Amino acid sequence: AQSVTQLDSQVPVFEEAPVELRCNYSSSVSVYLFWYVQYPNQGLQLLLKYLSGSTLVESINGFEAEFNKSQTSFHLRKPSVHISDTAEYFCAVSDRNFNKFYFGSGTKLNVKP
């Protein structure tokens, strides 16, 4: 089985500051890793994913995440956040058959002006 830990339930940050949202996972098998974003009263949107290849993956809106196998981490980073990045972010893993997705408890990113 897999599990995902997001230690930070809330992260307040000022606009244009850098941010890192932490994600650690545990699994006895190889996994795929994902970050999803949820805006208020909406479903989840895929932000970025790691399936194979380069361990650094990027999204179209400036977020990036790096898969670190030795530390079993997949932290999400952005060098300069905007007010519009305010949302809840979920880290997720699945086995390589995509049979199930396991989600972390989420991190609320609150960007202040």
Add this chain to the structure above:
Amino acid sequence: GAVVSQHPSWVICKSGTSVKIECRSLDFQATTMFWYRQFPKQSLMLMATSNEGSKATYEQGVEKDKFLINHASLTLSTLTVTSAHPEDSSFYICSARFPGQGLAFFGQGTRLTVV
């Protein structure tokens, strides 16, 4: 990305009644769909895996007679909350697995309030 539509986006029902939530994959065929429940300030909890043409697979602790899942076609899965109670009030989200890639795309969710 692929589009998954969930309907309704919110619903209020009386205690004891049943509510049906639809999940449609609009531009792809999904043999597998997933239903999640999200409590306030918590993460998504997988309720069941819905497979087209066969019975759903429920996670431990989820009452299959209370949460009826039907995946009658490759683009539609439905979740029916039967004899709803206030404790069933929650945010329900479906996802559909994109064929080949295996990625899951999520619907916008349904806010159910049972009064």
